[in-house]
Amino acid sequence: MNELKCGIEIHQQLDTRKLFCSCDSNLMDEGEGSYYRRLRPTTSELGKIDRAALAQFQRGLGYRYQCCNGVTCLVDLDEEPPHPVNQDAMDIALTFSEMLNANVIDEIQFMRKIVVDGSNTSGFQRTSLISTDGSIEVNGKRIGILSVCLEEDAARKLESNDKEILYRLDRLGIPLIEVATAPDMTTPEEVMEVALRIGTLLRATKKVKRGIGTIREDLNISVPNGARIEIKGVQELRMLPDFVRNEMKRQNMLIEIRGILQARDARCIPFEPIDVTDMFKDCDSKVIRGALDAKGKIIAIRLPCLAGVLNGDDGRLRLGAELAQYARTRGVKGIFHSDELPNYGISQSYVDALKAHLNVEGYDAFAICAAKEPKAKEALEMAVMRANMALDGVPEETRDPLPDGTTRYSRPLPGSARMYPETDVPPHLITEERIHRVRDAMPELPEEIERRIVERYGLNEQQARQLVRKGYDEVFFPMADRFKMVTTIATTLLGTYPELEKEGIDVDSIPFDALNDVFQGVSDSTFSKEAIPLILKEVSKGLDVDDAVKSLGLAAIGSDEATDIIASIIRDRGDFVKSKGLDAVGPLMGPVMAALRGKMDGSKVNSALRSEIERFLKG
Numbered sequence: 001m002n003e004l005k006c007g008i009e010i011h012q013q014l015d016t017r018k019l020f021c022s023c024d025s026n027l028m029d030e031g032e033g034s035y036y037r038r039l040r041p042t043t044s045e046l047g048k049i050d051r052a053a054l055a056q057f058q059r060g061l062g063y064r065y066q067c068c069n070g071v072t073c074l075v076d077l078d079e080e081p082p083h084p085v086n087q088d089a090m091d092i093a094l095t096f097s098e099m100l101n102a103n104v105i106d107e108i109q110f111m112r113k114i115v116v117d118g119s120n121t122s123g124f125q126r127t128s129l130i131s132t133d134g135s136i137e138v139n140g141k142r143i144g145i146l147s148v149c150l151e152e153d154a155a156r157k158l159e160s161n162d163k164e165i166l167y168r169l170d171r172l173g174i175p176l177i178e179v180a181t182a183p184d185m186t187t188p189e190e191v192m193e194v195a196l197r198i199g200t201l202l203r204a205t206k207k208v209k210r211g212i213g214t215i216r217e218d219l220n221i222s223v224p225n226g227a228r229i230e231i232k233g234v235q236e237l238r239m240l241p242d243f244v245r246n247e248m249k250r251q252n253m254l255i256e257i258r259g260i261l262q263a264r265d266a267r268c269i270p271f272e273p274i275d276v277t278d279m280f281k282d283c284d285s286k287v288i289r290g291a292l293d294a295k296g297k298i299i300a301i302r303l304p305c306l307a308g309v310l311n312g313d314d315g316r317l318r319l320g321a322e323l324a325q326y327a328r329t330r331g332v333k334g335i336f337h338s339d340e341l342p343n344y345g346i347s348q349s350y351v352d353a354l355k356a357h358l359n360v361e362g363y364d365a366f367a368i369c370a371a372k373e374p375k376a377k378e379a380l381e382m383a384v385m386r387a388n389m390a391l392d393g394v395p396e397e398t399r400d401p402l403p404d405g406t407t408r409y410s411r412p413l414p415g416s417a418r419m420y421p422e423t424d425v426p427p428h429l430i431t432e433e434r435i436h437r438v439r440d441a442m443p444e445l446p447e448e449i450e451r452r453i454v455e456r457y458g459l460n461e462q463q464a465r466q467l468v469r470k471g472y473d474e475v476f477f478p479m480a481d482r483f484k485m486v487t488t489i490a491t492t493l494l495g496t497y498p499e500l501e502k503e504g505i506d507v508d509s510i511p512f513d514a515l516n517d518v519f520q521g522v523s524d525s526t527f528s529k530e531a532i533p534l535i536l537k538e539v540s541k542g543l544d545v546d547d548a549v550k551s552l553g554l555a556a557i558g559s560d561e562a563t564d565i566i567a568s569i570i571r572d573r574g575d576f577v578k579s580k581g582l583d584a585v586g587p588l589m590g591p592v593m594a595a596l597r598g599k600m601d602g603s604k605v606n607s608a609l610r611s612e613i614e615r616f617l618k619g
Contacts (some may be wrong), residue, residue: 005183005185006185008179008180009180009181010195011176012179012214013025014176014207014208015207015208016086016089016207018152018175019150019424020075021082023070023076025071025174025209026170026230027071028069035077036065036164037118039118040123041114041123042123044521050114052411053114056117060331064164065077067169068422071169071591072170072172076173083426087289092177092205093130093148093150095438095442096179096201097131099442099445100201103132104130108427108429109128109129111129112124112126112420112421114417118165119155119192120172121155125154126151127148128147128151132147133146134148137200143184143185145180146182148180149178151178152174153172154169155171155172158174174209179391181194186376188240192240195217204445206384210300211509212235216234217233218232219240219247222251223255224515225255227394229251229296229394229413231247239513247407255393261390264363265303266300266304266305267304268388271384271385273380274300275291279298283350284345285345288345291370292370296370299380300367301368303384306319306365307338307364323383326382326383327382327383328379335367335383337365337368339350343575367380368492395580396412396413397413440491446468450465451464453473457480463490467494470493475515485529488502489519496532506540509540510536511539514544517545518535520533531552535549535552563608565592569592569595578617582610582614584613588613589606589609
């Protein structure tokens, strides 16, 4: 039996105007004004309320929305019905469906997907099924594509507190293609390979947005005896294997805890909160003191059979972290549990007193929460609910990705009760004529583009594949044709760019025109190709190429000046040069290039260095 079953949902923004209005689909640096809303879940056409929507509503949050001039309108504010569907976006979705050999739906019907986390002003997201039963091939294996949908993107979250969330509406309504695979992936590495292939196909349409946040992956993961967990909104492709591995570990940990609880004959834990504020009136803990100073309470609960699994001695069993994540959904900063005490300013004497007061013995544990009384009780009730879920192993959840490759609880996994028909958008018939028109305008497949790069420019297959996978082929073709420096261009895109990204530089912020000017400068011998990384760093800060060159002092120097610099370096290392002879060329290239700082091409530097060493040795 495979230890992993994983499917991916990929959401890719399309480079068109918004889906249900004529506003531009650009993100803005500033918003203007704000509108406050509260959202409530409604029943589906089956008369049921979705559990995820209900859980979000119970957090009691309000939502504030910023507009942006030119990219938001009354449709975004849900003050005006949606306009006719953007047909360019529909054609892109149909084109992508054909690339997957999927079965296109005859009549496109938009649905309302209930979303009450504030990311949609209406309380729902409009989405439509475009096609089903497609497939891709990755490393010789067929990966099923369950569906391709066309939907609207959500608003951007800017900030939040325990009472409200601030959103900006510039992103709301941007068209998205949603691609859902079958759970056909069985290794963390395969998950990344499949995501790469789908992303490459999407970029091959030449109609998708680029940059951070324009493509997001949701992972659906389960292990044997576990449950389906959705990790929502992963943005870094390289992190996908980490999220998969960590979720596998988490589920296997919860399965192990279930076995321990069964061996202890654990039963459902009742929610019986006890006010223990008086016991902590002299406690030195900063958290406790802060809560008491704010007129809060210290509320405790007994957790039978959970000792040692909330935070095991080896740090492997950590059910306590799961309880705390559920508790935080009620607005508290966290809870304390007996496996982690004494600590945080709570001494052993308080632990012993609590155990006696709560009648904690044997495998029993306890938890406390310091907050205003209603909030503390609600938080601990959520913790007890999560503790009882541990009796069954792994609960179905939606979880948020964290920068370190782990996740935290967000809300219950949505069910079918969140969908109902959109009555403001008429159905769209997909005619044979339209399908034929889409097929006649099909873009090149990635492998065809790779073959063209190899045949026309002489790069190897691996370089060509990397250019296409990263979506750099559109940039590469015009520059390679113009400047005839194929190797330098490929090295910049495949070598320099990743190095800049490691330094935290957003290479997608470097304009095409600026990159064009960089290669023009190298072509005109204004500066050497070795200066490209330095110049691109400055360009990423907002400078144009000319200003970057001036700022760095990188204007090319004459051969006489370069010769003087090289001769000086050789004289300073005279003994080394005499002992090594011409073998000193390699070791000295670094110091010489550093001194010249990109003002001369490396091949010319090598030749000049060799000549100067020969002259020095002749004495």
